[in-house]
Amino acid sequence: MRLVVTGGGTGGHIFPALAFAREAQRRVPGTEVLYIGSARGLETGIVEKAGFPFFAIEISGFRRQLSWENVKTVWRFLKGVHAAKRTLRAFSPDVVLGTGGYVAGPVVFAASRLGIPTVIHEQNVVPGLTNRFLARFADLVAVSFPGTEAAFPRARRVVVTGNPRATEVASADGEKGRRLLGVPADKRLILVVGGSRGARPINEAMLGALDRLGRRGDLHVVYVTGEVHYKTVRAAAGDRVPPNVTLLPFLYDMPDVLAGADLFVGRAGATTLAEITALGVPSVLIPSPYVTNNHQEKNARRLEAEGAAVVLREAELTPERLAETVLALCANPERLLAMRAAARRLGIPDAAARLWTAVEALLAERGRKR
Ligand SMILES: CC(=O)N[C@H]1[C@@H](OP(=O)(O)OP(=O)(O)OC[C@H]2O[C@@H](n3ccc(=O)[nH]c3=O)[C@H](O)[C@@H]2O)O[C@H](CO)[C@@H](O)[C@@H]1O
Numbered sequence: 524m525r526l527v528v529t530g531g532g533t534g535g536h537i538f539p540a541l542a543f544a545r546e547a548q549r550r551v552p553g554t555e556v557l558y559i560g561s562a563r564g565l566e567t568g569i570v571e572k573a574g575f576p577f578f579a580i581e582i583s584g585f586r587r588q589l590s591w592e593n594v595k596t597v598w599r600f601l602k603g604v605h606a607a608k609r610t611l612r613a614f615s616p617d618v619v620l621g622t623g624g625y626v627a628g629p630v631v632f633a634a635s636r637l638g639i640p641t642v643i644h645e646q647n648v649v650p651g652l653t654n655r656f657l658a659r660f661a662d663l664v665a666v667s668f669p670g671t672e673a674a675f676p677r678a679r680r681v682v683v684t685g686n687p688r689a690t691e692v693a694s695a696d697g698e699k700g701r702r703l704l705g706v707p708a709d710k711r712l713i714l715v716v717g718g719s720r721g722a723r724p725i726n727e728a729m730l731g732a733l734d735r736l737g738r739r740g741d742l743h744v745v746y747v748t749g750e751v752h753y754k755t756v757r758a759a760a761g762d763r764v765p766p767n768v769t770l771l772p773f774l775y776d777m778p779d780v781l782a783g784a785d786l787f788v789g790r791a792g793a794t795t796l797a798e799i800t801a802l803g804v805p806s807v808l809i810p811s812p813y814v815t816n817n818h819q820e821k822n823a824r825r826l827e828a829e830g831a832a833v834v835l836r837e838a839e840l841t842p843e844r845l846a847e848t849v850l851a852l853c854a855n856p857e858r859l860l861a862m863r864a865a866a867r868r869l870g871i872p873d874a875a876a877r878l879w880t881a882v883e884a885l886l887a888e889r890g891r892k893r
Contacts, residue, residue, distance in 0.1 A: 524551045525615060529559040529630040530622030530644075531566035534719025535794040539644055540622040541573050542687040546875040547882075557614050559607065561626040565719055572775065580606045582625045603629030604636075611637055618642060618886060621657060628653045635660040640889050642882055646686050646793035648825060649818040650674050663885050665878050667793060667871075668825065684878040685871025686797035692778040693801040693872035700779030704769055710743040711785040711853055716774070718790035718811065721749010724837050725789065725809060726756050731842025735850070737765025742853060744768045745780060785859065786852060788845070791823035791834075797874070803867030805859050806832040807848050809840055831866035 528544050530536035537560075544556045560566035562579035570577045582603045607630040611619070619634035621627035621643045634641045642663045645654045648671055655674075658664050664678040672681040698708075706712050713736070717725040726748055736744050746768055748756040753772035764770055774780055778798070781787065787799050791810040799806050808826065810819035826832035833848060852859060871877070 524554040525617050526554055526556050527559060527611065527614060527616040527619040527630070527634070528556065528622070529619065530624045530627045531560040531564040532624040532626065533792075534565055534569065535646055535792040536622045536624040536627070537564075537566045537569050537719075538688045538691075538794055539646060539686050539797075540620065541570070541575070542691045542875055543620055543622075543644070543878060544575060546687060546690065546879050550879055557610075557616070559610060559626065559630045561624075564624065564626065566626075578610055580610075580626065580629065582629060600629055604633045607633035608637060611639060618882060620644060620882070621653075621661070622646070623651045623654050625653060628656060631657045632660055635662075640885055642878075642885065644684070644687070644878065645671060645675075646797065647671075647818045648793070648821045649816050651815060651818070662889075663881060665881060667797060667874075682877075682881045684881060685874030686794055687875035687878050688794050689797040689801035689870060689872055690875035692781060692798040693870070695778035695782035695802070697779065697783030700776060700781070700783040703776055704745055704780060706743045706745070706769075706783065710741060710767070712780075712783055713742055713744045713786045713788060713849060713853075714780060714784040715744060715746045716777075716787070716789040716795070717747070717749050717752075718792045718795070719749075721747070721752040722790055722809075722811065723752060724840060726752050728840050728842050728845045730756065730759050732846040732849075733760065733763060733765060733768060735842075735846040737763075737768060739850070739853075740767065742767060745771065745774075745784075747771050747774050749773070786849065788849060791819040791826075793818075793822050796822050796826060797871070800826070800831065800866045800870035801872045801874075803863045803870065805852065805862035805866060807835060807845075807852070808832045809835045809837055812837050826866065826869060829865045829869055831862055831869055 528540040530540045548554045558570045558575045618640045621631035641661045643661045644665045658675045658678040664681045665684040667686045750772045787806040791808040808823040810823045823834045827834045
């Protein structure tokens with residue numbers, strides 16, 4: 524089989540695409556994969572590390588107001604479609620999967636124009652702009668949460684599959700993750716992550732909370748700042764980083780470390796939520812208010828409603844509040860256990876298989892080889 528995956532800008536779009544690519548290779552050995560991403564997104568580094576061939580096109584997002592930038596964006600979109608068509612003709616895929624982010628727009632659109640079967644995957648409760656635009660051109664729309672189907676009234680077919688990244692994470696090895704970072708087996712592991720790019724407000728709160736968390740010998744905190752924020756946080760923390768805190772710019776071994784975590788603290792990006800629910804990790808979620816339609820809060824409230832997460836709005840985030848929330852949960856093992864079970868109830872660990880089955884059916888219908 525020949526598969527093109529596209530999506531990016533941030534990790535939340537990239538990791539599901541990679542997870543599906545690996546699932547396809549597992550199902551049909553010898554499957555050839557091409558990742559089409561943007562040259563400026565996080566995908567350049569992540570895809571290369573994952574070992575897939577990568578082709579970059581230049582693309583940017585729309586501004587909300589009418590502006591000269593938007594004219595340039597339309598121009599880039601058309602150029603992107605042109606470049607994507609050339610690449611798609613040369614690679615000749617059996618199917619194209621788009622996972623959202625600006626770059627998926629021209630690629631999936633070009634594929635549909637060329638008559639190549641197209642699938643889009645939506646990670647969030649509320650769909651993003653690119654997927655909303657692409658839904659009417661794609662042969663199949665896969666969503667992560669039951670109920671999101673209604674947000675795609677013009678789609679030809681919508682299926683609930685969950686997020687394929689959940690499958691990869693569900694079989695991760697928590698002990699390995701802890702060993703890797705030197706986390707003692709008898710300590711509770713608190714994993715703090717501000718999404719794939721890091722989050723300044725979370726970093727500011729964490730800097731203020733370090734001393735209090737550092738005094739707790741029964742905890743170990745793995746604190747991921749985000750690549751671009753690392754130097755600033757490191758400098759601000761100076762020699763105040765307690766021995767039970769591991770400070771990192773980015774975590775490439777997220778599945779294993781997450782599997783070993785007792786509590787997750789961070790943004791409410793949809794792929795992260797698919798991961799923590801697949802594993803049943805309790806969480807303190809601080810949704811980013813800077814995203815389209817406040818979709819992270821909607822993602823987070825789903826978990827909160829089930830009892831799987833505590834939601835802290837960014838507006839009420841202070842170092843004290845953050846430390847108190849974490850310490851109160853750690854002091855309440857029964858609550859943590861209940862949260863763990865609730866999270867697991869929301870998880871879809873067989874999401875990759877569900878997406879695979881839907882794609883396979885589409886290909887069979889379209890008479891494509893596998
Ligand atoms: C600001 C923004 O637009 N954020 C969006 C973006 O978030 P973002 O890219 O932050 O997405 P998620 O939190 O959903 O996913 C992050 C992914 O990166 C991985 N990871 C993260 C940090 C790290 O150090 N190592 C690592 O491997 C996580 O395991 C996960 O697989 O895409 C999500 C999924 O569409 C959306 O819900 C978010 O609203």
